[in-house]
Amino acid sequence: MNLFRTKNITDMIAGTEKHGLKKTLGAVDLVLLGIGCVIGTGIFVLTGVAAANYAGPGIMISFVLSSIACAFAALAYAELSAMVPVAGSAYTFAYASLGEIVAFVVGWALICEYTIGAAAVAAGWSGYVVGLLKTAGIILPQVWTAVPADGGILNVPAIIIVVFLTYLLVLGTKESTTLNRILVFVKLACIAIFLFLAAPHVNTANWSPFLPFGWGGVTKGAAIVFFAYLGFDTVSTAAEECKNPNRDIPIGIIVSLIICTILYIAVAAVLTGVVPYSSLNNSEPVAFALRTLGLNFGSALVALGAICGITTVLLVMIYGQTRVFLAMARDGMISNKLVKIHSKYGTPHIITMITGAVICVMTGLLPINIIAELCNLGTLIAFSIVSIGVLVLRKRQPDIHRPFHCPAVGLIAPLAVIFCVYLMISLPLRTFFFCGIWYVIGMVVYFSYSRHHSALAEKPVNRCISQ
Secondary structure, three states, rough: OOOOOOOOOOHHHHHHHHHHOOOOOOOHHHHOOOOOOOOHHHHHHHHHHHHHHHHHHHHHHHHHHHHHHHHEEEEHHHHHHOOOOOOOHHHHHHHOOOHHHHHHHHHHHHHHHHHHHHHHHHHHHHHHHHHHHHHHHHHHHHHHHOHHOOOOOHHHHHHHHHHHHHHHHHHHHHHHHHHHHHHHHHEEEEEEEHHHHHHHHOOOHHHHOOOOOOOHHHHHHHHHHHHHOOOOOHHOOOOHHHHHHHHHHHHHHHHHHHHHHHHHHHHHHHHHOOOHEEEEOOHHHHHHHHHHOOOHHHHHHHHHHHHHHHHHHHHHHHHHHHHHHHHHHOOOOOOHHHHOOOOOOOOOOHHHHHHHHHHHHHHHOOOOOHHHHHHHHHHHHHHHHHHHHHHHHHOOOOOOOOOOOOOHHHHHHHHHHHHHHHHHHHOHHHHHHHHHHHHHHHHHHHHHHHHHHOOOOOOOOOOEEOO
16 A cells, blocks of 8 residues: 555545534634643743753743744644645645655644643643642642652542533534633733733842753753643644634634744743742742742732633643544544534534543643653654645645745745754653654554555545534
8 A cells, every 4th residue: 555645635625525513713713722722831830840940041042942943833834724724733734745654643643742732731730720729728638639650649630620621622612712712811811910910020130040051951941841832733723613714724823823922931031030940840830939929819810820721721732632533533544433523513522532531541640741741742743744744735736726825935844844853852862762652552553454444545434424
């Protein structure tokens, strides 16, 4: 069988009309979807952890490096998502440009990004909830709020929020985006409160030394806080549910990334300016900083905003994963029995519940740092392949309609790959070991099942059907 067979873009779009999802999303929904997924664990949790362990005040530069890599990749995503408005994000783009086995590798990477990433996000949500309750005088037993590696038995709060959001996603996309809108505005207001309250207390002495771990610490910090930017690509998974994907998807990707980058750098600057960076290695650094300043009420407000922010990230990550599974099921990469569209809700309810169950197990038992590192590597691989895919399609199909053109693609796409590879090699060695195991499992799945059931194989397979 041809491992590099590609799917026809016209056929992809036609397939969505036959087995499509409800088109309910506009440009504002997509921008808020991007912000909803990007602003969360990264700004409220990893900012402090990465500053304390890797970059110090230089975490500001780390965010800049990560944002540059994401900006280059975002332009590639914008071109492909406008040209191929089909659920599946990078997986679908790879199938159209580089071939089946590459698409499967990207899909496997996206599973790593969304499912494993959602587990890390749920753990961060739990940390802020426990901290907020502690501020109110309610102390939850550690055995039920921490994973075994941290001295607990099971992270119950993390499991509860995953179950609730999974249920919400089963009910429908519009209902989920309505909640996302509300929580996005709440968390943006809380970030503004933090900056307003904490900025006057910035002590520039806390920025010295600016690079306590050297430049190597800055690059390692960039590789870790790259997790903070996961989400802008989730906008592309919503292409099939967008009313005007040719125009709105690029807007959603680019605008959400710009807004989030500005907020990240501002919060990082203020956070490391009000308290010593070495004290930020905890699960709620932003709220901790305000408590250190004696602003307990402000700390409680920010903790509430963090909970809202992390909730939206988790919601969008679970959503993105189910849409990737939907695309893979249509193509025969996984069993289409798992991804039936509910006749009433118009959602892939079975795979949504399975995804939620897997995330519950992971977030309840695994430590957050290893989860985040694995998620980052999988995403960087996907970003690199998408950037290469843009160049390939420009060469192979130069005349196809492109509603959005990546500017200076001959420069932007290679730079995206270079920055992504640079961040990859800055990750801890153990990450590559675990990732290697992940991809070995993936190749077993592909060669034992997926290539034989592929919709492009000689023997056709049944497509995703409605219940």
